[in-house]
Amino acid sequence: VYLVKQVVIKKNPAPYPPGPRRWPLIGNILDMPRIKPWVTFTEWGQKYGDITHIEILGQHIIVLNSVKTAMDMMDSKSTVYSDRPVIPMTGELVGWKTSLPLQPYGDRFRMFRRHFHKVMGTCAAVDIYNVIKEVETHRFLKRVLAKPDQLQEHVRRTVGAVILRISHGYEVQKNNDPFVNLANRVTTQASQGSAPGAFMVDILPFLAKVPAWFPGAGFKRIAHEWRGTLEEMVSAPHKFVKDQMVAGIAPVSFTSNLLEGSDVSAEEEHVVKWSALSLCASGTDTTVSAIYSLFLAMTLFPDVQKKAQAEIDAVVGPDRFPTFADRDSLPYTDALVKEILRWHVVAPTGFPHRVTEDDIHDGYYIPKGSIVLPNIWFMLNDPRTYANPSQFNPERFLAKDGKKPETEPRTACFGFGRRICPGLHLADAFIWISTVMSLAVFDISKVVEHGVEITPEVDPSSGTSSHPKPFKCSIKPRSAIALELIEQDAKLSA
Numbered sequence: 001v002y003l004v005k006q007v008v009i010k011k012n013p014a015p016y017p018p019g020p021r022r023w024p025l026i027g028n029i030l031d032m033p034r035i036k037p038w039v040t041f042t043e044w045g046q047k048y049g050d051i052t053h054i055e056i057l058g059q060h061i062i063v064l065n066s067v068k069t070a071m072d073m074m075d076s077k078s079t080v081y082s083d084r085p086v087i088p089m090t091g092e093l094v095g096w097k098t099s100l101p102l103q104p105y106g107d108r109f110r111m112f113r114r115h116f117h118k119v120m121g122t123c124a125a126v127d128i129y130n131v132i133k134e135v136e137t138h139r140f141l142k143r144v145l146a147k148p149d150q151l152q153e154h155v156r157r158t159v160g161a162v163i164l165r166i167s168h169g170y171e172v173q174k175n176n177d178p179f180v181n182l183a184n185r186v187t188t189q190a191s192q193g194s195a196p197g198a199f200m201v202d203i204l205p206f207l208a209k210v211p212a213w214f215p216g217a218g219f220k221r222i223a224h225e226w227r228g229t230l231e232e233m234v235s236a237p238h239k240f241v242k243d244q245m246v247a248g249i250a251p252v253s254f255t256s257n258l259l260e261g262s263d264v265s266a267e268e269e270h271v272v273k274w275s276a277l278s279l280c281a282s283g284t285d286t287t288v289s290a291i292y293s294l295f296l297a298m299t300l301f302p303d304v305q306k307k308a309q310a311e312i313d314a315v316v317g318p319d320r321f322p323t324f325a326d327r328d329s330l331p332y333t334d335a336l337v338k339e340i341l342r343w344h345v346v347a348p349t350g351f352p353h354r355v356t357e358d359d360i361h362d363g364y365y366i367p368k369g370s371i372v373l374p375n376i377w378f379m380l381n382d383p384r385t386y387a388n389p390s391q392f393n394p395e396r397f398l399a400k401d402g403k404k405p406e407t408e409p410r411t412a413c414f415g416f417g418r419r420i421c422p423g424l425h426l427a428d429a430f431i432w433i434s435t436v437m438s439l440a441v442f443d444i445s446k447v448v449e450h451g452v453e454i455t456p457e458v459d460p461s462s463g464t465s466s467h468p469k470p471f472k473c474s475i476k477p478r479s480a481i482a483l484e485l486i487e488q489d490a491k492l493s494a
């Protein structure tokens, strides 16, 4: 062992960052958490510091536990820290490697990012979609009023409707819309498939060669089924746009915008198709999780709800819905949205970046090919940054009595560097309008069953996007005027 150590130390230009003890051959394979990985990553952070290193069968994995380190690596050295790893299950077997989230860093990646930047790269660019969000959120409130016990389905349907309208100009007409259902299936499967440690083939890639009938190769059958769903989601809505364009009735959308013009090459069309898919897939599950967590927080923290409602009542009054034009006048509600993004961390371990060159960071050796995982959950629950991080307290984001607001969660929750979430302006606006319109007209509270008040459990799921555990809550109109507002027509005028 001593001799081996000598060789390693000689070969490497610096030591690896500290981490759990590695075993011969298997390295840290037994240390890699499969469930709620952010809990273990946080323990590592406390034990080894902000940069932890593990190795699994020669694959170096670096876990980061502070925003500063994540920025220093993935922002400041973004040319080296912006690739994506090869993910055997989701990327190769299911086929996601063609989409933006798994696109290798390079020219095609830049083509994808240009598309996103054009359509949603600034607050002003996403303003165009505000009317869609307001109208669809109004429709959401109507559905919640009719069937409050189906909250999660209503959130999924609404987010799916807005995203599909933006990506393909498709207006969801009725319950059980085929494209919304398809999009939901695709994103759920992707989230399950890409959770760190969920599939053994991601740790032992040679398993990909095992035939599907082989005992233990159930993952291959799953991959085959998921690939079919993915391919349908890439082509079916795209065909819808093209048919509409031929008929001259296509509304402006991400896809129609990028397909317009006489000569779009086959390669360009391919990227447009997959860009729109990336938008739908990455934008739906994440936003659903955030909006659902808003209802969980409001069930658990009635005082916060009352404060936000008091602010909305004072600024907007009871006779109309709040709109985006009111945002600057509603600082507490704005702080509430920040606290939602901090308290329920939608992407607790971010999305892995891959290092394309050897690097020495803070005196530690980060070899080429390392996978970097930011522990975003801890970054947003770090007591060095947030006072009483487990407490739900929007006021932390308001300046008060000479005290500065605490750090914006958006510095971490949307990821880092050149891979930062390209949908962040859209997501932020969407969560804000859902919050403000819902609280304007509804009281959300705990349900009472057989005389007993049920307190929902806070138990977020594992997965690339983490969801609150399904819960029951009571959702009732706040007043007769609120009921009237909800029941008004919700027409799409844009």
Ligand code: HEM
Residues within 6 Å of the ligand: 100, 101, 102, 103, 278, 279, 280, 282, 283, 284, 286, 287, 290, 346, 347, 350, 351, 352, 353, 413, 414, 415, 416, 417, 418, 419, 420, 421, 422, 423, 424, 426, 427
């Ligand atoms: C609450 C909502 C959302 C959260 C918390 C979130 C978070 C994230 C995170 C953490 C990443 C990984 C960044 C990195 O690699 O460092 C990401 C990537 C991405 N997000 Fe989001 N996101 C949200 C909503 C959206 C929306 C609405 C869209 C599209 C409209 C979207 C599109 C994407 C895409 C395409 C990527 C891949 C970017 C790339 O690989 O270059 N996201 N998001």
